[in-house]
Amino acid sequence: MEIRDKITTFESRPKRLVILMCLMLGSVALHASEWSRVDHPSEGSPRSVGETNSGCIAGAQVLPLEGKGYVVMHIERNRYWGHADLVNAIQILGQKVAQRNLGTLQIGDLGQPRGGPLPFGHRSHQSGLDVDIWFNLKPKLLTGADEMRGNIPAPSMLNDSKTGLDQGKWTDNHATLLELAANLPGVDRIFVNPHIKKELCESVTGNRDWLHVIRPWYNHDDHFHMRLSCPADSPSCRGQEPIPAGEGCDASLDWWFHQPTVTTPKPHPAPTPQLPTECRDILAEP
Numbered sequence: 001m002e003i004r005d006k007i008t009t010f011e012s013r014p015k016r017l018v019i020l021m022c023l024m025l026g027s028v029a030l031h032a033s034e035w036s037r038v039d040h041p042s043e044g045s046p047r048s049v050g051e052t053n054s055g056c057i058a059g060a061q062v063l064p065l066e067g068k069g070y071v072v073m074h075i076e077r078n079r080y081w082g083h084a085d086l087v088n089a090i091q092i093l094g095q096k097v098a099q100r101n102l103g104t105l106q107i108g109d110l111g112q113p114r115g116g117p118l119p120f121g122h123r124s125h126q127s128g129l130d131v132d133i134w135f136n137l138k139p140k141l142l143t144g145a146d147e148m149r150g151n152i153p154a155p156s157m158l159n160d161s162k163t164g165l166d167q168g169k170w171t172d173n174h175a176t177l178l179e180l181a182a183n184l185p186g187v188d189r190i191f192v193n194p195h196i197k198k199e200l201c202e203s204v205t206g207n208r209d210w211l212h213v214i215r216p217w218y219n220h221d222d223h224f225h226m227r228l229s230c231p232a233d234s235p236s237c238r239g240q241e242p243i244p245a246g247e248g249c250d251a252s253l254d255w256w257f258h259q260p261t262v263t264t265p266k267p268h269p270a271p272t273p274q275l276p277t278e279c280r281d282i283l284a285e286p
């Protein structure tokens with residue numbers, strides 16, 4: 001009996017590990033779906049909580065689905081909520097883009113009505129301070145079938161072999177767009193594909209101070225990701241480490257071109273930190 005118990009225990013260890021891992025993954029998925037199920041924000045003034053990859057937001061504001069110089073894509077996801085500062089920044093960017101006749105911005109995901117983990121698509125975008133904005137500045141006219149704008153692909157700015165930019169797609173207007181975005185109030189950093197950062201490093205003349213916030217990152221060849229700093233009204237918001245001084249057109253950029261690929265997802269992402277307990281209360285609000 002004792003021996004059999006020992007054998008059973010020994011044999012079931014890997015199985016238990018698998019079951020445990022499934023339960024953990026299941027709880028992560030459940031956790032995320034709890035947040036995606038809530039279709040409206042909590043009341044009160046906006047307050048970002050925690051980190052962008054482990055946080056939430058109270059009093060999120062809605063980005064109107066269309067405005068001057070922009071349209072929101074993937075409406076069916078209900079991820080057009082964020083801190084008032086983020087909503088304002090996007091609207092200002094749209095206005096600047098319209099004033100300069102750069103085209104029309106296509107706005108991808110912001111966050112869920114109360115932020116929090118997302119069941120698919122991103123690890124960040126949790127505290128109402130992140131937005132994805134497509135590089136394509138000439139969206140096709142929407143037809144009835146595209147009403148939710150869910151099936152429209154974002155075109156990459158890279159060439160077919162992904163060894164550099166497609167110069168037929170990349171234009172000076174894209175550089176101007178990134179400069180306008182980088183100079184918006186409250187912008188902490190903007191993620192772009194390393195090939196895009198390299199292009200800016202090699203081509204921007206005049207004031208180059210704004211290159212500081214343009215950060216090379218995996219993917220981001222069909223959109224850029226704009227992240228705001230923690231707003232003053234959000235004492236429990238936790239920001240990232242400051243970006244090293246300078247334009248970033250140096251060895252830290254070269255590093256990317258010595259990696260196997262700059263277009264695949266980041267390998268082995270770090271474990272997600274625990275959500276702040278304050279977020280439970282925000283989720284539970286009516």
Ligand SMILES: [Zn+2]
Pocket residue numbers: 122125130131132225
């Ligand atoms: Zn993003």
